Amino acid sequence: MKEFFQMMRRFVSPYKKYLGWAVLLNLLSAVFNIFSFTLLIPILQILFKIDQRTYSFIPWGSDMGMKDIAINNFYYSVSRMIEIHGASGTLLFLGLFLAFMTMLKTSCYFASSAVMIPLRTGVVRDIRIMVYSKVMRLPLRFFSEERKGDIIARMSGDVGEVENSITSSLDMLIKNPILIVMYFGTLLVTSWQLTLFTLLVVPGMGWVMGKVGKKLKRQSLEAQGKWSDTMTQLEETLGGLRIIKAFIAEQKMIDRFTQCSNELRDATNRVATRQALAHPMSEFLGTLLIVLVLWFGGSLILGEHSSIDAPTFIFYMVILYSVINPLKEFSKAGYNIPRGLASMERVDKILKAENPIKEIADPKVLDNLNDKIEMKNISFSYDGTRQVLKDINITIPKGKTIALVGQSGSGKSTLVDLLPRYHDIQEGEILIDGINIKELRIANLRSLIGNVNQEAILFNDSFFNNIAFGVENATMEQVIAAAKIANAHDFIMETEKGYDTNIGDRGGKLSGGQRQRVSIARAILKNPPILILDEATSALDTESERLVQEALERLMKTRTTIAIAHRLSTIKNADEICVLYEGEIVERGKHDELLAKNGYYKRLNDMQSLA
Structure with a gap:
């Protein structure tokens, strides 16, 4: 439970007002419920003519205890009603009052549940946004070490599990303790002997429930891990x-x-x-508790000096x-919460992942x-052991083009x-310009930097939105001008809706050359002073290569280009060509x-000429 309350402190703070209303409404629901059940005593006494005593009104300020005065004056009022309206009329009045109190109780119960809905949905929305925002800010290296399917599973399945188990249990954890305290308080006032006996029995039953739920979190972690494998x-x-x-x-x-x-399926079966x-065990243990109390209470009533009547x-x-x-619901929350905590633990691997790319306080x-x-004496390694780049020195004057060539794995893209x-x-x-980046x-x-990559990275959106990506308030005229420079305008206009045409997932409706030209148009519209071209024409046919x-x-x-x-x-025609071999400029x-x-x-050069 400690982990659960830590999570609540992290995510529930913006929704404290909903918690306050939930506590108040559940408290009222419990009070109305107890008062409605209190009416059972006079109803039973009237039906079975058990109590033949004569009651007289006792002033509220007398020396008797408040409980005894309240009970006496209540029975006095009932006896007066019987004298005036008869037993049948009194039963009808008590029955209607019982229905009214039940209506108040159920109304408060509904309101307490409804007021928790914005909290539940809000917490889950906040977690999703936090995970997505963290994914946006984490360095590329994090995603080379993690599986994309696993990240998707954490944002979908795990966050959904948090909603299903933890936030749905939050309502139970607010409502049920209030009901349990109020009901046990009523039981204690009614008969302390019976309540003491009950309290001696309940902890043993709670221990049994705890033993059954002990392994649930570990099994839930295993099941969520298998879900991640499936998504991957x-x-x-x-x-x-x-x-x-x-x-x-395919097979x-x-x-x-x-x-x-x-x-x-096997892992999910074990958890499920x-x-x-939980339910059948709590049902059986609850019935066992009733049987034991019934036996003990019956023994008290059958005794000569009973402190409680029938x-x-x-x-x-x-x-x-x-x-x-409420005890059963409380135990159900005890089963649900470990599942949600297991999912929250997986989500936290993203939320708490360290970002080594730090920004200084006053940039x-x-x-x-x-x-x-200027690149001065640069050395770099991914894992701290094998160096990918060794003592690189390059100076790129404004407006010049520097080319990097070499075999695959020589460190060009890393640089x-x-x-x-x-x-x-x-x-x-x-x-x-002399300032460390x-x-x-x-x-x-x-x-300051524009990118055109070997694989044009486009989004499932229109031509306009792909070209204007990252440029605020771009106009159609600016987008068209950029597309014309990139040799993309003509084929865009040939499509059904022109610049409003959707290009499909990752630009799947376009050819490789078309995708690359849309990517170039995007870089042109951004108008950066520094341009990075990462093998922008290597995957194209001759005609597409010429256009690109x-x-x-x-x-x-007009740009400084790498x-x-x-x-x-x-x-x-590059101003300087740097040849890299195994991380060094040779x-x-x-x-x-x-x-x-x-x-x-x-x-x-000779190998490419021969090819």
């Missing part, structure tokens, strides 16, 4: 359908998913079976039976690139990822100078 396989399948079909691996993937689904045990004992049993249901702001970019601080370097520094506001730094290359040349004209290229023909110079050196660059 689904995400991988949707992303790799083309390859699965090409290699005729293999079906078998793999079937095995995962069976493991999920243990949870299903109608009062029946009232006592009614209240005791009423307290059984500087740059409006433009005025002089140059350009350091400039927008997707990763932070361990040694050396990167300067823009770690001294700049991250949003400001990234606003034309668009890129227009985009690069271009990663496998096709050396696309970077012949050659640098212009295209013709590097060919003349007859080194690594010459070998790459």
Whole structure:
């Protein structure tokens, strides 16, 4: 329960007013319920003509106890009603009053449940937004170590489990303790001997319930882990359908998913079976409690010096039976909460993940690139062991183009990822106009940089919204101008709705060249002073490459550019070409100078010429 209350402190604070109303309404519901059941005693006495005593009114300020005065004056009022209206009329009046009190009780019960709905839905919404916001702020390295399907499962299945188990239990944890305290207080006032006996029996039953629910959290963690595996396989399948079909691996993937689904089913069965045990066990233990109290109370009544009469004992049993249901609900919450806490533990792996990309307290702001970019003595490793980059030194004057070439895995993409601080370097520094990028506001730094990647990353939205992505208040005229520069306007206008046409998931309705030109249009509209081109034409056919290359040349004209290229023909005109091999710059110079050196660059060029 300690973990539960810690979670409540984190997420329920904005909704304290709902908790206050819930407590008040549940308190009123319990009071009205007790008063309605109190009417059973005079009703039974009238029906069975048990009490033949004569009552007289006792002033409220007399020396008798308040409880005795209240009981005496209540019976006095009932006896007066019988004298005036008769026993039948009094029964009708008491019955109507019982119905009225029940109406008040049920109204308060409904209101107490309704007032908790905004809290439940609000807490779950807040958790979802917090997880999504944290995902947006975590570095790219976090997602290379985590499975996307697992993250999706935590945002969907786990957050849903928090809603189903923890927040739904919150209502029970507010209502049931109030009912239990009020009912036990009434039982204590009615007969302390019977209540003492009850209190001696209840803890043993609670211990039995606790033993059954002990393993539930661990089993729930296992079940949620299997759910994550299932979501991961689904995400991988949707992303790799083309390859699965090409290699005729449909049955293999079906078998793999079937095995995962069976493991999920088995884990879920274990959790559900243990949870299903809660109701019958609490029902049996509650009945056992009633039987024991019935035996003990009956023994008291049958004794010569009984402190309780038969109608009062029946009232006592009614209240005791009423307290059984809150106890059962309380035990049900004890089963539900561990499941939710197991899910919350998985969600917290995202919420509490450390972001190593820190921003200083008082960052500087740059409006433009005025002089140059400098990379000084840069070394970098992902895991702290094998160095991906070793002692890199590059200077990029404003308006110049620097090209990075080399075999796959030589560190080209890692190097350009350091400039927008997707990763932070361990040694050396990167300067823009003499200012270390770690001294700049991250949003400001990234606003200076535009990206065109090998795989055009587009969204399931219209052409307009994809091109205007990240640019506030972009007009249609600006979007069209950017599309024309990127050689994208003509094919966009050929679609049914023009710039309002939806391009499908990841731009799936477009060809590779079209996707790339939309991506370039997006970079043109952003109008950044620094441009990063990560193999932007490597996956295109000759015609598409020509159109994209034309668009890129227009985009690069007035910008400082870092271009990663496998096709050396696309970077012949670069101001400087840096050749990387195993994380080090082994050659640098212009295209013709590097060919003349007859080194690594010459070998790459010859291999592509032969190809």
